[in-house]
Amino acid sequence: MIVAAPNWFTDEYLGIEVEQYIGLGVLAVIATVAHFALLRAISIVVRRRYAGADLTFWEGERRLLNRGILLLTVGITVLVGFPTLDFDPDIENIVNQATSLIAAVAIIMVAYRAIDIGVDVLARRASETETMLDDSLVPLLRTTMRLFVTAIGILFVLQNLNVNVSSLVAGLGLGGLAIALAAQDTVRNVLAGATIFADKPFEVGDWVVVDGVEGTVETVGFRSTRVRTFYNSLVSVPNGNLMNAGIDNMGQRRWRRYKTTLGVGYHTTADQMQAFVEGIRAIIRANPGMRQDYYIVEFHGFGATSLDVLLYCFMDASDWNEELRTRHVLNLDIMRLAESLQVEFAFPTQTLHIAAMPDQPQHLPQVPDRAQLREVVNSFGPGGESGQRVDQPITAGHESVLESPYAQADEDG
Numbered sequence: 001m002i003v004a005a006p007n008w009f010t011d012e013y014l015g016i017e018v019e020q021y022i023g024l025g026v027l028a029v030i031a032t033v034a035h036f037a038l039l040r041a042i043s044i045v046v047r048r049r050y051a052g053a054d055l056t057f058w059e060g061e062r063r064l065l066n067r068g069i070l071l072l073t074v075g076i077t078v079l080v081g082f083p084t085l086d087f088d089p090d091i092e093n094i095v096n097q098a099t100s101l102i103a104a105v106a107i108i109m110v111a112y113r114a115i116d117i118g119v120d121v122l123a124r125r126a127s128e129t130e131t132m133l134d135d136s137l138v139p140l141l142r143t144t145m146r147l148f149v150t151a152i153g154i155l156f157v158l159q160n161l162n163v164n165v166s167s168l169v170a171g172l173g174l175g176g177l178a179i180a181l182a183a184q185d186t187v188r189n190v191l192a193g194a195t196i197f198a199d200k201p202f203e204v205g206d207w208v209v210v211d212g213v214e215g216t217v218e219t220v221g222f223r224s225t226r227v228r229t230f231y232n233s234l235v236s237v238p239n240g241n242l243m244n245a246g247i248d249n250m251g252q253r254r255w256r257r258y259k260t261t262l263g264v265g266y267h268t269t270a271d272q273m274q275a276f277v278e279g280i281r282a283i284i285r286a287n288p289g290m291r292q293d294y295y296i297v298e299f300h301g302f303g304a305t306s307l308d309v310l311l312y313c314f315m316d317a318s319d320w321n322e323e324l325r326t327r328h329v330l331n332l333d334i335m336r337l338a339e340s341l342q343v344e345f346a347f348p349t350q351t352l353h354i355a356a357m358p359d360q361p362q363h364l365p366q367v368p369d370r371a372q373l374r375e376v377v378n379s380f381g382p383g384g385e386s387g388q389r390v391d392q393p394i395t396a397g398h399e400s401v402l403e404s405p406y407a408q409a410d411e412d413g
């Protein structure tokens with residue numbers, strides 16, 4: 001037995017029957033229930049799989065889907081249920097097109113949120129790694145995927161609006177070829193950016209010298225890399241230039257070199273010089289910030305105004321500030337050593353010697369005869385006792401080196 005609908009179901013208000021109003025209300029209820037049911041199902045899955053900090057993270061990511069899922073459920077519900085309400089075909093056509101557009105926008109929104117969720121997961125994992133380059137790759141990945149989804153979404157919307165997508169894509173292909181020919185440098189920079197992300201010649205935060213620019217890498221993009229100079233200016237270097245010019249990554253140095261020449265006065269004695277050199281070596285061995293297995297401290301040469309000591313060493317420092325601090329401590333210790341040994345650092349000087357004053361005889365040093373000169377030369381030669389010949393450190397067990405070789409010769413004589 002079929003129960004007939006009341007007569008007032010067919011009454012019209014504003015050109016729409018009462019049963020059609022009821023049908024629209026039912027569609028609204030279905031869309032609302034479907035929306036909340038879907039969100040509830042996702043929430044249950046998240047709560048069962050995660051807990052603690054992970055649960056908080058995924059609850060926040062789930063909330064990103066609310067608006068997209070709402071539009072999607074409304075679009076699908078209207079698209080499926082509206083034809084059953086027996087509206088005028090012209091109205092149905094308009095509603096179908098509008099609903100298709102809403103559904104397409106909803107799909108794009110959901111895709112955007114899905115990209116955001118995936119990128120947030122990658123960013124969370126990237127923050128746990130030591131390298132900073134993957135942290136820069138995450139935002140670029142978000143932008144690239146969004147552009148791709150936007151392009152696909154626009155084509156989908158145009159197709160639903162009965163636009164000939166095939167001819168449009170063909171036209172875009174020819175236009176893209178023209179743009180590619182006109183933008184070769186941009187393509188080259190993008191390919192170089194992909195190479196940088198693959199090879200990782202530097203990371204965000206590294207001190208680099210490249211293409212005439214020196215500073216700290218701040219961001220790495222597909223087209224260019226931004227370097228913060230030590231003058232606090234920001235320089236954008238095209239990635240193509242980076243790969244062609246070569247990259248000097250100062251931030252990846254294990255050791256930081258320190259090379260200088262210490263000039264001491266010409267009145268410094270040989271034993272003072274030897275003690276000064278060995279004292280610097282001891283300072284390096286005692287400093288935990290210095291490289292212990294390789295350093296050079298030697299009496300290097302006779303300068304125009306000083307006796308020159310070469311200091312060539314390396315510091316174990318993670319950044320420039322730590323390098324300067326280690327060098328600061330080393331230099332202070334060298335100054336204290338010089339004060340303790342009464343060694344004076346030289347500065348450019350000129351000494352004027354006057355052979356004799358007017359009306360006074362000139363006093364010249366007495367020159368030894370040939371036999372005495374021969375004895376001095378032989379004392380520094382093979383079998384002699386004056387020359388040191390090999391390094392004899394002024395350390396425990398070698399106290400005799402502190403004595404003058406001439407004083408020893410006098411005692412023997």
